[in-house]
Amino acid sequence: MPNKPLLDRALYKKIKAMDRETMDNFIHNIYQTGKDDVHATEVDFDKLREDISKIKGIGESRLNEIMAVIESHIGADSE
Structure with a gap:
């Protein structure tokens, strides 16, 4: 139709x-x-950071890189 x-x-x-x-x-x-x-879905960055940090092989340095990329994509839309 x-x-x-x-x-x-x-x-x-x-x-x-x-x-x-x-x-x-x-x-x-x-x-x-x-x-x-x-x-729009609000993202709790602290909870997201905590959950990603539980992934085996993700250290503090890599976690900071991942969070920076996420914030650059999601954070730009929410402002």
């Missing part, structure tokens, strides 16, 4: 007739809806 298009003819005509302020509000509402739908 094909998906219904997000932009049907009626919505296209409505968008085409919008002024700048209405279009700005419309786009903001779409963005906010998407943002609200995202289910």
